[in-house]
Amino acid sequence: xxxxxxxxxxxxxxxxxxxxxxxxxxxxxxxxxxxxxxxxxxxxxxxxxxxxxxxxxxxxxxxxxxxxxxxxxxxxxxxxxxxxxxxxxxxxxxxxxxxxxxxxxxxxxxxxxxxxxxxxxxxxxxxxxxxxxxxxxxxxxxxxxxxxxxxxxxxxxxxxxxxxxxxxxxxxxxxxxxxxxxxxxxxxxxxxxxxxxxxxxxxxxxxxxxxxxxxxxxxxxxxxxxxxxxxxxxxxxxxxxxxxxxxxxxxxxxxxxxxxxxxxxxxxxxxxxxxxxxxxxxxx
Ligand code: PAF
Numbered sequence: 001x002x003x004x005x006x007x008x009x010x011x012x013x014x015x016x017x018x019x020x021x022x023x024x025x026x027x028x029x030x031x032x033x034x035x036x037x038x039x040x041x042x043x044x045x046x047x048x049x050x051x052x053x054x055x056x057x058x059x060x061x062x063x064x065x066x067x068x069x070x071x072x073x074x075x076x077x078x079x080x081x082x083x084x085x086x087x088x089x090x091x092x093x094x095x096x097x098x099x100x101x102x103x104x105x106x107x108x109x110x111x112x113x114x115x116x117x118x119x120x121x122x123x124x125x126x127x128x129x130x131x132x133x134x135x136x137x138x139x140x141x142x143x144x145x146x147x148x149x150x151x152x153x154x155x156x157x158x159x160x161x162x163x164x165x166x167x168x169x170x171x172x173x174x175x176x177x178x179x180x181x182x183x184x185x186x187x188x189x190x191x192x193x194x195x196x197x198x199x200x201x202x203x204x205x206x207x208x209x210x211x212x213x214x215x216x217x218x219x220x221x222x223x224x225x226x227x228x229x230x231x232x233x234x235x236x237x238x239x240x241x242x243x244x245x246x247x248x249x250x251x252x253x254x255x256x257x258x259x260x261x262x263x264x265x266x267x268x269x270x271x272x273x274x275x276x277x278x279x280x281x282x283x284x
């Protein structure tokens with residue numbers, strides 16, 4: 001694996017490959033890598049000729065400075081894991097290179113996709129994601145980019161950004177990886193104690209409950225039952241919504257194909273998110 005620390009080094013290494021017509025698969029990350037990230041690397045390996053992972057803890061997507069400070073960082077371990085998984089390149093930029101003094105902020109209208117769930121509870125978060133992802137796409141110029149479904153709303157935002165900015169990148173979504181307990185893998189899990197890890201399992205449990213209640217009840221009643229179930233636990237619920245998979249509008253009376261329940265909750269002071277498709281999506 002080649003470690004790239006600058007745009008110049010990246011260009012020097014990737015341009016000859018791009019000129020040969022090779023497909024470049026890109027996995028943007030903020031490090032603290034786990035099996036969920038490795039699933040993205042493996043998907044990229046299967047579909048592309050060359051795989052590049054970026055590790056950059058993007059300050060502009062944190063609306064809370066404490067959260068940014070506490071975000072886990074473990075570069076040596078990350079590099080070892082990527083090497084073991086046959087990653088070809090890793091890009092480790094500095095903040096100055098991503099946001100140079102003449103950087104022009106990208107502004108797009110995400111409308112309802114942004115004004116709910118993560119967007120509502122983390123003001124400015126998706127503006128930060130749009131800016132860093134579009135900047136990384138411009139630098140890396142990948143053929144395909146890989147994102148985990150755990151960040152369900154992020155995937156919708158990145159697809160909309162890609163559409164509006166007409167970027168020549170194919171966005172691929174990869175299923176959420178879970179611990180044997182059902183807990184969705186996340187870099188933030190590193191901040192949970194053994195006891196918290198046990199408690200956090202209730203997040204996937206309530207999503208599974210929702211999936212079975214969806215067979216008998218409307219979205220509004222299913223949501224209410226899920227909230228009541230969750231309120232019996234020691235985690236603090238921030239939101240639990242059942243949404244349309246494309247518009248992210250709340251569903252109340254009727255189910256649609258791909259209807260998804262999304263949840264954010266605090267386990268101690270660690271904020272966790274997860275989601276589950278309650279109605280299987282019919283592919284057309
Ligand atoms: O999902 C993440 O880790 C980040 O939001 C991303 C896509 C790497 C942008 O900083």
